[in-house]
Amino acid sequence: xxxxxxxxxxxxxxxxxxxxxxxxxxxxxxxxxxxxxxxxxxxxxxxxxxxxxxxxxxxxxxxxxxxxxxxxxxxxxxxxxxxxxxxxxxxxxxxxxxxxxxxxxxxxxxxxxxxxxxxxxxxxxxxxxxxxxxxxxxxxxxxxxxxxxxxxxxxxxxxxxxxxxxxxxxxxxxxxxxxxxxxxxxxxxxxxxxxxxxxx
Numbered sequence: 001x002x003x004x005x006x007x008x009x010x011x012x013x014x015x016x017x018x019x020x021x022x023x024x025x026x027x028x029x030x031x032x033x034x035x036x037x038x039x040x041x042x043x044x045x046x047x048x049x050x051x052x053x054x055x056x057x058x059x060x061x062x063x064x065x066x067x068x069x070x071x072x073x074x075x076x077x078x079x080x081x082x083x084x085x086x087x088x089x090x091x092x093x094x095x096x097x098x099x100x101x102x103x104x105x106x107x108x109x110x111x112x113x114x115x116x117x118x119x120x121x122x123x124x125x126x127x128x129x130x131x132x133x134x135x136x137x138x139x140x141x142x143x144x145x146x147x148x149x150x151x152x153x154x155x156x157x158x159x160x161x162x163x164x165x166x167x168x169x170x171x172x173x174x175x176x177x178x179x180x181x182x183x184x185x186x187x188x189x190x191x192x193x194x195x196x197x198x199x200x
Contacts (some may be wrong), residue, residue: 026172027086034088034160035173035180038095042103043184092163098156102149109145118146119190119197124157124178125150129190129197153177 109126112118112134119129126149128134134142157177161169182191182200189200 026166026169027088028172028176030086030088031173031176032180034090035177036184038090038099038156039177039180039184041099042106044106088160089163090160092159094159095156095163098152098159102152102156105145105149105152109149112142112145113189114186116188116190116199117142119192120178120181120185122178122192122194124174124181125153127192 109118113120115130115133117128117130117133118126121127126146128139128143128146131139154174157174158167158170160173161167182193185191185200187200190197191200192198
């Protein structure tokens with residue numbers, strides 16, 4: 001009889017726990033949409049042509065890991081996806097403040113992106129790619145701009161995750177932005193992919 005009570009109590013506890021389990025997964029499509037919106041706001045709508053947009057979208061689709069696609073199929077089979085479109089909150093005061101600082105700085109960095117002196121990294125940041133192409137008197141200024149940009153980019157990724165109640169999404173948001181910065185970059189800009197530099 002004690003065994004039966006223990007078994008019944010255990011089963012009821014298990015059923016109770018299983019009823020409150022909620023699977024929250026990272027909304028990759030919404031993150032891409034949010035990233036594109038923010039990047040367009042910072043860089044302006046003229047950062048690339050329509051042909052570049054189509055090519056970038058195709059590369060973005062190819063860049064998505066195969067395992068991620070398989071995982072999503074399995075997840076959708078196990079848990080039916082929500083019928084409503086998921087959107088990320090990118091309108092918090094902190095996100096807007098960071099965005100405004102980045103937009104103001106972009107005017108100072110744009111020439112260095114175009115010359116190839118500064119490039120986009122594969123982790124969603126920027127770096128001095130070719131210091132020799134920067135006049136000696138401007139090198140410290142450019143290094144400071146790059147450091148400020150990276151500080152704000154890291155803060156942006158963390159703040160978007162926090163504003164959506166999922167600080168654990170920071171790495172996913174940063175990874176999404178890394179792909180979208182490159183996709184939205186103007187022709188001639190440099191980006192790092194697979195450990196080597198490529199020109200768009």
